[in-house]
Amino acid sequence: MHKSWWKILCVILLIYTFIAGFLMDVPRLPALSETIRNLYFHVCMWFCMMILFTASVVYAIRYLRSNNLRDDIYSRQFAVVGIVFGVLGYATGAIWMSYTWADPNNSSFQSFNAVAREPKLIGAAIALLIYFAYMILRDSISDIDKRARISAVYNIFAYALLFPTIWIIPRLLPSLHPGGENGNPALDFKDIDNRMRVVFYPAVIGWTLLGVWITSLKIRLALLKEKGLLK
């Protein structure tokens, strides 16, 4: 295995996250109850997605500067794994939401009416759809150099659209989702309980390292496949 110290760190942090995440004390809040522990899992998916998309755009810019196809492969694989984590974040959010936001006194259809207006959900959905389009765009072009260049430029646009969809609009509109009006749309860093920080920050690092690890495997597989094309 390559450079295995951070992989060991990833394993240790994830195991710590799962044990401490279930067993440590958490603040007792109305409506949330024990589901607040989802912070260590659901929110980390989004953090990991953002970091992987950032890596993807960095490699896209590097490709445009160097014209080295290796950078293009890196950029694509980071985006793919970023999408996977984004979808996981969305799915876990949907489950969490249906037990905290949905009003037990109303029919699920009426609750859905309120939930479907959530600016944060719509923003995240748009952001993910833009990245789906990135995949479709790049895999529909057969010329290798053209594909790499167009998708690198599109990747920069997609990343630029992440800003309004998941960082700006959620801050402007009222929402059921915690945080927002006056701070970070996912959670308020000044407000988060100290007991939770101890688990939350290692969890973010652990999940991100897992994402990078999976990406590194995908990159190595792609490099093996494309060996003939690379210098």
Next chain:
Amino acid sequence: MRIPQSLLTLISVLLLTASYGQDDGSKVDMADAMRSNGRIYVVVTVVIVILIGLLIYLVRLDRKMTKMEKERS
């Protein structure tokens, strides 16, 4: 089909633990760590087993990839 020795051992250990987990109906709750706190530790153990399984899978994939890279170069 040949089943590796280690796998057989693992399965037998798991079956053994499972049989210990059976409730015989009597109300004898011993000072058992796994049964305290609404048996949350059982959930933690299950989740950890899944996590470790996935991570081992990832490590094996990584090793396999390294081997392939060495063969191809």
